[in-house]
Amino acid sequence: MKTLFVGAGSMAHALLNGALEARVLEKENVYVTNRSNRQRLTEVTNHFGVNGVHAPLPSHEPFDVVILAMKPKDFHSAAPAVKHFLTGDTLVISVLAGIGIEQIREALSFNGAIARAMPNTSASVGRSATAVTCNGSLSEKQREWTMKFFSSVGLAVEVPEEQMDLITAVSGSGPAYIYYVAEMLEKAAVDLGLHSELAKALIRETISGASVMLEKSGLEAEILRKNVTSPGGTTEAGISVLDKYGVSEAFTHCVDAAKNRSKEMGSEVLLNRVK
Ligand SMILES: NC(=O)C1=CN([C@@H]2O[C@H](COP(=O)(O)OP(=O)(O)OC[C@H]3O[C@@H](n4cnc5c(N)ncnc54)[C@H](O)[C@@H]3O)[C@@H](O)[C@H]2O)C=CC1
């Protein structure tokens, strides 16, 4: 599949990494364009051995797949150039947070196949959790290819589009919440007397080990937590403080705020006034 990535940032890098390795994409058939940062484009093309498309974009190149991987705020300014690459048979895949399929269709004046996906940055190590929604215009082959493409960077599931804002808040932003927990745990450990390097090593392995337990033990998070929490022991003492400080409610508000921001970004792009 002759594929164009529009935007050569961290998400494009992560997706290219997985898809090239899994041979879902062949480097000879991959083209990447990036707006202003030529150095970034050169880095990506050199790293992967793919083709760089330097502005102005040649309008004669037909692509089987065009992947939108710029920031949502740059979508409208990118749209006129993107239109030149589309034929009736092109599959457009967007990983943009907050931007709906209908908005993409309108901005690109494109009535063909559009898939909207929400991966996360763990795609760069083949461990993304990606939600995908397809419009009715994808052929069976295009739908299969889309799922194969995202499966090459981790778990890929199809969902109805109305769940996308919430999923963006849960698993799109999700890695950042886990890193936040790692940072806070490390800060607490250092504040209370551990050496930073030792704290980092212990916390990294603790999170990684807990993640493997979640994946492999077949037990729910709640059971795994209870297994650590001896009655009257240290964990119970610690978690009772998390409860006292409202951490559980904080997570609900956190996901709700991220979900609302995803919706808001969609409307801002619609009004062409993303901050
Ligand atoms: N970073 C993340 O954790 C996730 C990001 N996303 C989505 O992926 C998209 C990209 O995010 P990142 O890779 O983090 O951003 P980034 O800022 O690293 O990369 C975006 C790239 O697009 C380029 N660009 C801007 N306008 C362009 C245009 N008109 N033509 C060509 N290139 C253009 C920029 O120069 C930049 O290099 C965003 O829409 C974001 O919502 C989705 C899931 C997770």
Ligand SMILES: O=C(O)[C@@H]1CCC=N1
């Ligand atoms: O923060 C953001 O807007 C993007 C979308 C999901 C993760 N990063």
